[in-house]
Amino acid sequence: MTRIRMVLAAMATLMLAGTAEAQQTVRIGLILPMTGPFQSTGRQIDAAVKLYMQQHGDSVAGQKIEVILRDDAGVADTTRRLAQELVVRDKVAVLAGFGLTPLAMATAPIATQAKVPMVVMAAATSSITQQSPFVVRTAQVVAQPAVAIADWALQNGVKRVVSLVSDYGPGYDVEKWFNDRFRQGGGEVLAALRVPLANPDFAPFLQRAADAKPDALFAFVPSGVGSILAKQFVERGLDKSGIRFIATGDVTDDDIVNAMGDVVLGMVTSGPYSAAHPSDTNKAFIQAFEKANNGMRPNFMAVFGYDGMHAIYAALEKTKGGIDGTALVEAMKGLSWESPRGPIMIDPQTRDVVHNLYIRKVEKVDGALYNVEFATFPMMKDPAKAAQP
Amino acid sequence: MLTNLFDGVAYGMLLFVLACGLSVTLGLMNFINLAHGAFAMAGGYVAAYCVNRLGAPFLAGLPLAFVASALTGVVLERTLYVHVYGKSHLDQVLFTIGLVFMSVAAVDFVQGSQQQFIALPAFLRSRFEVLGVSIGAYRLLIIGICGALALALQLALTRTRFGSRLRAAVDDPRVARGLGINVDAIFMVTFAVGSGLAGLGGALGAEILGLDPSFPLKFMVYFLIVVTVGGASSIIGPFLASILLGVADVAGKYYVPEAGAFVIYTVMIVVLLWRPQGLFAPRLAR
Numbered sequence: 278m279t280r281i282r283m284v285l286a287a288m289a290t291l292m293l294a295g296t297a298e299a300q301q302t303v304r305i306g307l308i309l310p311m312t313g314p315f316q317s318t319g320r321q322i323d324a325a326v327k328l329y330m331q332q333h334g335d336s337v338a339g340q341k342i343e344v345i346l347r348d349d350a351g352v353a354d355t356t357r358r359l360a361q362e363l364v365v366r367d368k369v370a371v372l373a374g375f376g377l378t379p380l381a382m383a384t385a386p387i388a389t390q391a392k393v394p395m396v397v398m399a400a401a402t403s404s405i406t407q408q409s410p411f412v413v414r415t416a417q418v419v420a421q422p423a424v425a426i427a428d429w430a431l432q433n434g435v436k437r438v439v440s441l442v443s444d445y446g447p448g449y450d451v452e453k454w455f456n457d458r459f460r461q462g463g464g465e466v467l468a469a470l471r472v473p474l475a476n477p478d479f480a481p482f483l484q485r486a487a488d489a490k491p492d493a494l495f496a497f498v499p500s501g502v503g504s505i506l507a508k509q510f511v512e513r514g515l516d517k518s519g520i521r522f523i524a525t526g527d528v529t530d531d532d533i534v535n536a537m538g539d540v541v542l543g544m545v546t547s548g549p550y551s552a553a554h555p556s557d558t559n560k561a562f563i564q565a566f567e568k569a570n571n572g573m574r575p576n577f578m579a580v581f582g583y584d585g586m587h588a589i590y591a592a593l594e595k596t597k598g599g600i601d602g603t604a605l606v607e608a609m610k611g612l613s614w615e616s617p618r619g620p621i622m623i624d625p626q627t628r629d630v631v632h633n634l635y636i637r638k639v640e641k642v643d644g645a646l647y648n649v650e651f652a653t654f655p656m657m658k659d660p661a662k663a664a665q666p
Numbered sequence: 667m668l669t670n671l672f673d674g675v676a677y678g679m680l681l682f683v684l685a686c687g688l689s690v691t692l693g694l695m696n697f698i699n700l701a702h703g704a705f706a707m708a709g710g711y712v713a714a715y716c717v718n719r720l721g722a723p724f725l726a727g728l729p730l731a732f733v734a735s736a737l738t739g740v741v742l743e744r745t746l747y748v749h750v751y752g753k754s755h756l757d758q759v760l761f762t763i764g765l766v767f768m769s770v771a772a773v774d775f776v777q778g779s780q781q782q783f784i785a786l787p788a789f790l791r792s793r794f795e796v797l798g799v800s801i802g803a804y805r806l807l808i809i810g811i812c813g814a815l816a817l818a819l820q821l822a823l824t825r826t827r828f829g830s831r832l833r834a835a836v837d838d839p840r841v842a843r844g845l846g847i848n849v850d851a852i853f854m855v856t857f858a859v860g861s862g863l864a865g866l867g868g869a870l871g872a873e874i875l876g877l878d879p880s881f882p883l884k885f886m887v888y889f890l891i892v893v894t895v896g897g898a899s900s901i902i903g904p905f906l907a908s909i910l911l912g913v914a915d916v917a918g919k920y921y922v923p924e925a926g927a928f929v930i931y932t933v934m935i936v937v938l939l940w941r942p943q944g945l946f947a948p949r950l951a952r
Contacts (some may be wrong), residue, residue, distance in 0.1 A: 312774075314878075316774075316781060317778075317779065347896075414933065470923050473927040478673075478677050478874050478875065480673040480916060481917070481919035481926070482919060482920075482923065483925075484669060484920060502781070505873075505874075505876045508783075508873065509874070511791070512793065513800075513802065532780070533780055538782065538785060548939070627904065
């Protein structure tokens with residue numbers, strides 16, 4: 278009998294110790310595609326999160342921060358299951374990551390039920406923030422670069438375009454936003470081509486674009502495929518026949534732009550971040566990132582992840598270490614700071630990011646290819662939500 | 667119009683080089699090798715490594731890709747494949763699909779998942795006009811290499827002693843052995859050539875089809891379509907099937923882009939309804 282009581286007492290002490298420790302540690306559940314076709318996104322964000330913690334320490338407002346990294350391989354039901362485990366078993370205070378739209382969509386209901394803030398660091402479809410009042414996004418919204426490049430094209434003598442997008446959700450979004458904006462501005466869309474996602478050869482689509490004789494070809498395809506497209510664009514002689522190649526920044530992703538080769542020189546794209554962004558904050562960021570990661574160049578995903586961590590840290594400081602989900606989200610609303618990409622703000626109404634959209638041109642800087650920014654659309658909100666009342 | 671035809675032929679030729687090794691192992695050796703694309707991927711990566719890292723000229727990278735894939739083929743054939751020749755087709759499918767997944771994971775681990783590019787020399791990036799048809803130098807090179815290969819393979823199979831031995835070994839291995847033909851060696855060489863051709867196709871195709879760790883899975887369907895439409899066990903069958911599919915695919919994507927992705931499958935279904943045994947009936951009924 279005494280023995281049983283002793284065991285019970287020991288267990289109770291252990292449990293007490295357990296809860297006591299949980300109060301001192303703020304856990305962040307980071308879910309990323311670390312394997313599979315989207316591992317580049319995961320790798321970049323994970324590296325950026327580690328860098329942020331290395332630079333800013335692993336405690337905020339007296340609370341120790343612990344990041345629990347989970348790999349969902351880009352599969353939505355895995356993301357959802359991992360999020361559930363992190364919330365229920367690991368008692369995380371914040372969920373973060375989310376490489377693709379379906380992954381974020383699948384997790385949003387969990388954030389709502391558990392009242393846990395969900396910081397979206399990559400997924401870019403507009404409606405994600407409307408899925409749950411606990412979603413805060415530091416990634417770009419897909420319509421932002423599409424609208425920026427459409428406006429820039431109209432201002433720079435492009436009257437007729439052919440659009441070419443990959444045949445999947447984000448592709449339709451970009452196609453719609455670019456083409457609508459372009460038509461509203463008085464431009465003409467000669468053809469809207471959709472390319473199968475697993476497309477082996479762009480030849481027929483490019484030939485069709487060439488025969489339509491537009492002023493520019495607008496493209497949105499996943500970044501790896503983008504370079505094949507760019508190569509075939511040049512190989513087919515479209516550049517010499519006076520057709521400009523314009524695209525969203527995904528096509529000339531900093532992660533691979535240097536490996537794409539000289540064919541992409543002069544390509545004009547739009548995006549919120551370029552590793553060539555000329556600010557001291559960015560220079561320091563690049564230097565530290567490359568040093569910590571064996572020379573790997575950070576891309577826009579890395580910056581979205583870095584900023585996501587900043588939002589979490591800043592919110593914890595505001596709540597003085599309190600981890601109530603509603604309070605944390607409230608604290609994140611309206612935050613503004615100087616990020617490596619430039620000035621950014623969390624829109625208090627939509628919980629979406631507001632940031633500069635830059636028009637960039639691929640140029641050779643110190644022997645390597647970079648997206649060099651030359652025009653700015655300052656502090657752009659999500660155009661999709663701005664259009665709604 | 668003619669430019670599309672030209673592009674289609676080039677694409678078809680590329681499919682042929684990638685798939686003809688599969689038609690040889692499937693039709694002649696009666697072995698289902700779904701891992702065929704893995705050899706193509708190996709060739710592509712070897713060429714990319716030699717050209718980009720070691721600075722070899724592109725045209726030297728192609729034979730290197732062939733040799734590397736052929737050697738890999740020999741080693742795997744001797745150590746692994748030889749044990750499953752006699753097994754049921756289901757065992758072969760399971761075994762080779764396992765190899766595919768292993769190769770995908772291995773390449774992913776070593777090289778990462780990003781697209782690989784092979785630097786092309788300037789003369790292959792050019793483009794010129796012939797009789798009003800705009801022709802890309804690289805696609806012309808593909809047509810040249812693949813056309814020559816198809817001819818050489820057909821001649822080797824029908825006109826040489828090795829060809830007749832191979833056909834004998836396939837028709838009846840026991841009798842062939844009795845006549846003093848070294849069946850194992852013949853199968854090994856055939857397998858090596860098939861793998862080598864795939865490797866060459868992978869290296870040639872990197873520019874047009876792309877090259878990443880999921881290559882064997884992405885293109886497995888295309889290889890199988892070529893072989894089923896063309897009928898296994900000959901060279902002419904898959905050759906004509908590749909050209910037909912290549913041209914149909916390009917034309918479909920150009921004229922009806924909305925449905926372009928389905929054209930290649932429609933062609934396959936129509937051909938198989940019309941001739942279930944493939945465009946060219948196999949010489950032997952097994």
